[in-house]
Amino acid sequence: MKSTKPIIAAAIAAASFTAHAAVSDDVVKIGLLLDMSGLYADVTGRGSATAAQMAIDDFGGKVLGKKVELVVVDHQNKADIAANKAREWFDTDKVDAILDVAASAPALAVLDVARQKNKIVVFSGPGSERITNDLCTPVSVHYAYDTYALANSTARAMVQRGGKSWFFLTADYAFGHTLQQSATTVVNETGGQVLGAARHPINTSDFASYLLQAQASKAQVVGLANAGGDTVNAIKAASEFGLTRNGTQKMAGLLLYINDIHAIGLKTAQGLVLTEGFYWDMNDATRAWSRKYFDRVKKMPNMSQAGVYSSVTHYLKSVQAAGTDDTAPVMKQMKALPINDFFAKNARIREDGRMIHDMYLFEVKKPEESKYPWDYYKLLATIPGDQAFMPVAKSQCPLLKK
Numbered sequence: 001m002k003s004t005k006p007i008i009a010a011a012i013a014a015a016s017f018t019a020h021a022a023v024s025d026d027v028v029k030i031g032l033l034l035d036m037s038g039l040y041a042d043v044t045g046r047g048s049a050t051a052a053q054m055a056i057d058d059f060g061g062k063v064l065g066k067k068v069e070l071v072v073v074d075h076q077n078k079a080d081i082a083a084n085k086a087r088e089w090f091d092t093d094k095v096d097a098i099l100d101v102a103a104s105a106p107a108l109a110v111l112d113v114a115r116q117k118n119k120i121v122v123f124s125g126p127g128s129e130r131i132t133n134d135l136c137t138p139v140s141v142h143y144a145y146d147t148y149a150l151a152n153s154t155a156r157a158m159v160q161r162g163g164k165s166w167f168f169l170t171a172d173y174a175f176g177h178t179l180q181q182s183a184t185t186v187v188n189e190t191g192g193q194v195l196g197a198a199r200h201p202i203n204t205s206d207f208a209s210y211l212l213q214a215q216a217s218k219a220q221v222v223g224l225a226n227a228g229g230d231t232v233n234a235i236k237a238a239s240e241f242g243l244t245r246n247g248t249q250k251m252a253g254l255l256l257y258i259n260d261i262h263a264i265g266l267k268t269a270q271g272l273v274l275t276e277g278f279y280w281d282m283n284d285a286t287r288a289w290s291r292k293y294f295d296r297v298k299k300m301p302n303m304s305q306a307g308v309y310s311s312v313t314h315y316l317k318s319v320q321a322a323g324t325d326d327t328a329p330v331m332k333q334m335k336a337l338p339i340n341d342f343f344a345k346n347a348r349i350r351e352d353g354r355m356i357h358d359m360y361l362f363e364v365k366k367p368e369e370s371k372y373p374w375d376y377y378k379l380l381a382t383i384p385g386d387q388a389f390m391p392v393a394k395s396q397c398p399l400l401k402k
Contacts, residue, residue: 022324023066024096030056030312031095033082033110034125035102036074039203040228043257044102044125047305050296052099055312063316064323071095075106077202082106086113086121096325097121097315100308104128104175114139118327120334122315124307127227127255128178129390132354136397139327141334141353144307145277147175149359149388150254151182153275157361157380158221158252159190161273167219168197169210169234171226179254180225195219203229207237215243220250227255232263239268257302261376266367269376273363278303278343279377282360285342300374310343311355347385352397356385 075082089095097120101107107126114121115137124144131142170176198210214222256274280290280300318333339347347357362377
């Protein structure tokens with residue numbers, strides 16, 4: 001009887017060769033298009049790039065026996081630069097997937113390129129709910145949060161606390177418009193009313209005229225439909241302006257990162273109610289990863305940066321499970337595999353690309369309540385993912401209508 005060992009060895013070798021051959025260009029190349037030097041550099045930028053590299057390193061630096069390579073470019077918050085770089089990456093540089101694009105306008109531009117090129121794109125930095133609503137595609141995933149979840153959680157909580165009348169300070173671009181619209185819908189649905197809004201240019205340095213309009217409106221809540229440096233500057237200016245001093249007006253940051261609270265300081269930020277998809281000090285798992293991150297960045301991570309780590313890991317697991325880096329098999333695995341890590345528990349990617357996971361309503365602590373560095377939040381409520389994000393019945397995504 002002939003030995004079967006050579007046959008078995010040949011089969012293993014063939015399987016190994018097939019797996020290796022299924023990786024295009026002998027490398028799995030991941031791209032990040034971030035704001036590395038501008039308005040959102042603190043909430044994405046180097047922190048998001050570091051989180052992605054940590055995920056690759058923790059995965060072993062390889063998948064299916066092939067090297068995983070990370071490339072990062074500063075898109076300068078310009079949609080045309082982001083779209084052109086994405087096109088170049090897919091056509092010339094053989095990037096297999098773009099796993100974040102900071103800010104909504106560049107993200108929507110890259111989303112269209114990914115759809116045209118049939119390449120995977122995952123978003124943790126931008127907020128526009130359109131990514132998984134009317135602009136959904138079979139190749140895109142919205143991971144960390146979106147404007148619907150932020151507005152649905154924060155605006156609802158503020159109205160329930162008595163903040164019935166609203167005035168918005170809105171960043172004049174896609175993200176700000178969508179966030180204001182989403183919050184307006186929630187305010188109206190819960191018995192409140194919107195008295196007006198003022199749109200400001202992105203990265204403005206002077207909020208005086210907009211704050212005067214907010215004050216004149218006599219709205220109980222001034223909703224900040226902006227992000228990053230704009231939110232920080234608006235809250236600081238409002239404090240200097242005395243907008244909330246008499247207690248008749250409150251501010252609601254519809255997108256606030258822990259970086260923003262750190263920049264503003266607890267004395268000014270105390271009492272703000274906000275929604276996040278992650279907080280570094282939630283449990284042992286979040287603390288363990290966040291301290292590793294802190295060792296590299298010297299800041300605690302926010303939800304977008306933690307989301308980048310989680311999404312890169314999930315992408316690599318999906319490539320491993322698919323046995324290839326081809327788009328369709330990998331996307332199939334991304335939607336099939338559950339997500340269980342420090343970022344999210346029992347989470348999943350819905351057919352429209354929306355990653356469904358719990359969101360958290362926090363209140364910023366008073367200075368005397370903070371016991372150690374970056375101890376900024378107290379948890380008010382956990383919002384289950386199926387309640388936080390847009391329900392299927394409300395969605396315009398055709399992928400959910402099958």
